[in-house]
Amino acid sequence: MTKLNIETNIADPDAFYEKLIDAHNGLSDEQSQFMNAKLVLLLANHIGDVDVLLEALALARAGVAAEPPRPAA
Numbered sequence: 010m011t012k013l014n015i016e017t018n019i020a021d022p023d024a025f026y027e028k029l030i031d032a033h034n035g036l037s038d039e040q041s042q043f044m045n046a047k048l049v050l051l052l053a054n055h056i057g058d059v060d061v062l063l064e065a066l067a068l069a070r071a072g073v074a075a076e077p078p079r080p081a082a
Contacts, residue, residue, distance in 0.1 A: 013064040 019025050033041045053062050 011058050011061050013061050013068065015068070 033044065036044060056062060
C-alpha cells in the first residue's frame with residue numbers, strides 16, 4: 010500500500026506557492042473556490058490511489074472546525 014508523502018517534494022515550493030496565488034489573481038471568491046475544487050479533482054485523478062487520497066482527506070480535515078458558520082455581526 011502506498012503511503013501519502015508529507016515531506017517537501019517540490020523542488021522550489023516557494024515558487025510554486027507564488028504561482029498558485031498568482032493563478033487566483035483577478036478571480037472572485039466563488040471563482041477561486043471553483044478553481045481550487047477543479048485543481049483538487051485533477052490532482053486526485055492523477056494520484057489515482059484511493060488509499061492515499063483517503064489519507065490526504067483525513068489529514069486535510071484534521072484540526073478543521075466542524076462548527077457551523079456563525080452569522081455576520
